[in-house]
Amino acid sequence: MAYYRPPGPAPDPALVRSLTAQQHELRQRVRAEPLPHPPRLIAGCDSSFPTPDTILSVFVVLQFPSLEVVEKVYSYGPVPLPYVPGFLSFREAPNVIQAFAKLTHKPDVIMVDGHGIAHPRRMGIAAHLGVLLDMPTFGVAKNKLTGTFQEPAPEKGSLTPLLDAKTGELIGEVIRSKDKVLPLFVSPGHRCDQATATRLTLACLRGYKLPEPTRLADYWAEEFKKEVR
Template sequence: MQINTKEEDVPVLHEWSVDPTEAIELQKQLAPRVERENRLGEVRHIAGVDIGFEDEGNTTRAVIVVMTYPELEIVDQALHRAPTQMPYIPGLLSFRELPAALEAYAQLTVQPDLIMVDGMGIAHPRRLGIAAHLGLWLDMPTIGVGKSRLCGRYDDVPEEKGGWVPLVDRKETIGAVLRTREKIKPLFISTGHRIDLDTSVDWVMHCLTRYKLPEPTRQADRIASRRTVALRQS
């Protein structure tokens, strides 16, 4: 499957038509290339990415919403539907979901400085969740904002808003378990690419309003879940 991108210089990391064994090997090869330190410049626009499914999973529905910062006002959004390329396999969701997300990204007219993805960054058994994979593909700072744990262990999370504890797997800190609303189930925040963990947590907190999810992924989730309509579709 050929992916159109906004920038012609974005390198193609690999083909998407791979079997599970090949996908796992690609994850192992790509994971060391993820940058876990900040290369984040001035942030004026933040994107949220969310992927849903239609037709009993046969159609992938990818949404990207771009918001201004600090106003958190939507200035661009795009939706792309595509035939689902891979069945649901835990740990390989980026191969199932990213092709459609990249097509949605190609529609944007306002380019983000930072991308938040509904899913994992390095908080993944092979340290290459969907946020890290997308960040590598676009060579952009990305943050994984997961609703549930994929791997790792953690201690009790403080009840107050902003409290967090490390998510640890095989003695390595791979993320933060962050309380974004008092006494509400926490989110799982992890480095995607070109950003560190503390900065990732800070940006999630900066983008909170009165909801559990940061606004970029919350707005993308509303569209991907078919609770509202995107401006442009393809």
């Protein structure tokens, strides 16, 4: 997920308070649970910002476990909010939901490029989207947002827990997706548990650092940018 971080004045305190309250309300609705059945379709979701004021969101739906692409869609539009650190999901979610509405093949689970509950208020983009869509979601991120962890072994498939630095709560797992590359940070969003998020991430690796659903969503985000420029 390509984040645009524009320079500018500090965020409006009233806006920050409002967004914080909304995140706390959404957090109360998050459920951690295994999928009711093995997925037949898995989607990758990614967003990028072609300009400071626009967002492009992509879904790529794949068969599981073959990972053959079934469908890909995108939505492009204005960002609804200024950049506020820790609240990127409010900039992304409206456009992502519009992209999701275009799908004719609804997935059983969504892998989001970003965090699930591995967020200071447990409401990363994967958790946020999961609650709004009432869909099983989990996040696969390239960088840590919060928490503490021990570096996993250098071999592919090695993993260590990502823990809340204050409480010791498990908020994700740190996974080496390819030998000797920087690890990924995997956390459940909504209607998904950690074991499921980790298992699906590992099952979707095909020799690249990123699992296929988000790798392809990232690829098509770059391709679709050419259509909106």
